[in-house]
Amino acid sequence: MTGAFLVRTHGGADAMEWTEHDPGQPGPGEVRIRHTAIGLNFIDTYQRSGLYPMKLPFVPGNEGAGRVVAIGEGVEGIAIGDRLAYQGVAGAYAEERLLPVSRAVPIPDDIDDETAASVLLKGLTAYYLLHLTWPLRAGETILFHAAAGGTGLIACQWAAAIGATVIGTVGSDEKVALARNNGCAHVINYRSEDFVARVRELTGGRGVDVVYDSVGKDTFERSLECLRPRGLMVSFGNSTGPVAVPDLGILARKGSLFLTRPTGASYFQTRADTLAAADALWAIIRSGKVRVHIGQRFALSEAPAAHRALEGRGTVGSSLLLP
Structure with missing residues (x-):
């Protein structure tokens, strides 16, 4: 037994x-x-x-x-x-x-x-996020929440290897250096900084091509403000609680955005x-x-x-x- x-x-x-x-x-x-x-x-x-x-x-x-x-x-x-x-x-x-x-x-x-x-599991998640959900290309810019987490560290390194510019967020100052040493060109502590303002500053007001968000409730709506027009919001986790989108019109108001909620089971x-x-x-x-x-x-x-x-x-x- x-x-x-x-x-x-x-x-x-x-x-x-x-x-x-x-x-x-x-x-x-x-x-x-x-x-x-x-x-x-x-x-x-x-x-x-x-x-x-x-x-x-x-x-x-x-x-x-x-x-x-x-x-x-x-x-x-x-x-x-x-x-x-x-x-x-x-x-x-x-x-x-x-x-x-x-x-x-x-x-x-x-x-x-x-x-x-x-x-x-985390590596295959990173694979489908970067290669299947949005086939990431060199020169694109992404925002990856929880960049010092298990999936984040793998995905940010992989995205940097593809040639993308990676902006990562973390939840403590202790995690900033870890994220920066693992693929992130820029790291934001979202507990002490306004990550929307910082992303807009880093991208010259344009916004990022893709946001990858496993945090959920605490970051979802503000992440939409980080996207360029017709950018993609990828919600793939709920560590702070589930996300609800009662008004799809928010995607139009934020720039005709795309939104997906992928899972590995589908890929x-x-x-x-x-x-x-x-x-x-x-x-x-x-x-x-x-x-x-x-x-x-x-x-x-x-x-x-x-x-x-x-x-x-x-x-x-x-x-x-x-x-």
Whole structure:
């Protein structure tokens, strides 16, 4: 018998209860993996709290890496002991789990398990934001909120590698240098500076081509004021609360703006899509143009404390839970 955190009722961090948990034997098209590292992401807190309702009870967590310990019927090309990573499928806060092979990503020999577990969900998010949602081009200017977060550090470096000018916002003075050293040409502490005025100053009044916003309620409406006419607002998270747009006319008044709310589930509907994005991620990491920053490591048993740190804006870069 192995252990896992279980959410029986939606709620705060303490809604996660450590319990004995037998994931069972893998069925057709599945493998059983023993985790070596588990990624921590804001979506974990959304699902735990009920902002994104889940069928109860469930094991939280959407990103991890581990070794195959059992293989189900019909699985080809995977052997016991192989290293696999995954993203976007709940069940990670466990010592062992069942994983559909359709969601499994082989970990290359030159990528370690901690890097894979800390970067796959956030790195694939950065990939679809920069390459699919808006195919970013050299010479364009973007505003990226939460630039010192796990996704932000990856995306800002990647955008700079493409040749874009990156303006990042952070929530504390301590995070300014980190963002500046990871792709941001300009960094704004949005708690002490008027980020709209600063963006307008930095762009000579024009505004940015794209805003990428995972913060949500606290930044959404003011971010619209940072865009050039016909610019794109990408809302991809809700760390300060969900966003509502009751009056679409605001997009017209702010300059015929575009607005999208993308999710990885829409962009990675097939394993081929996922593997292609993962290959691009491994390649940009190998190039040295994107460096992976693991800011915190918690024991798996400390998952509630890790959630409190994440929700309290007390983390930088990626965070791991280690079984």
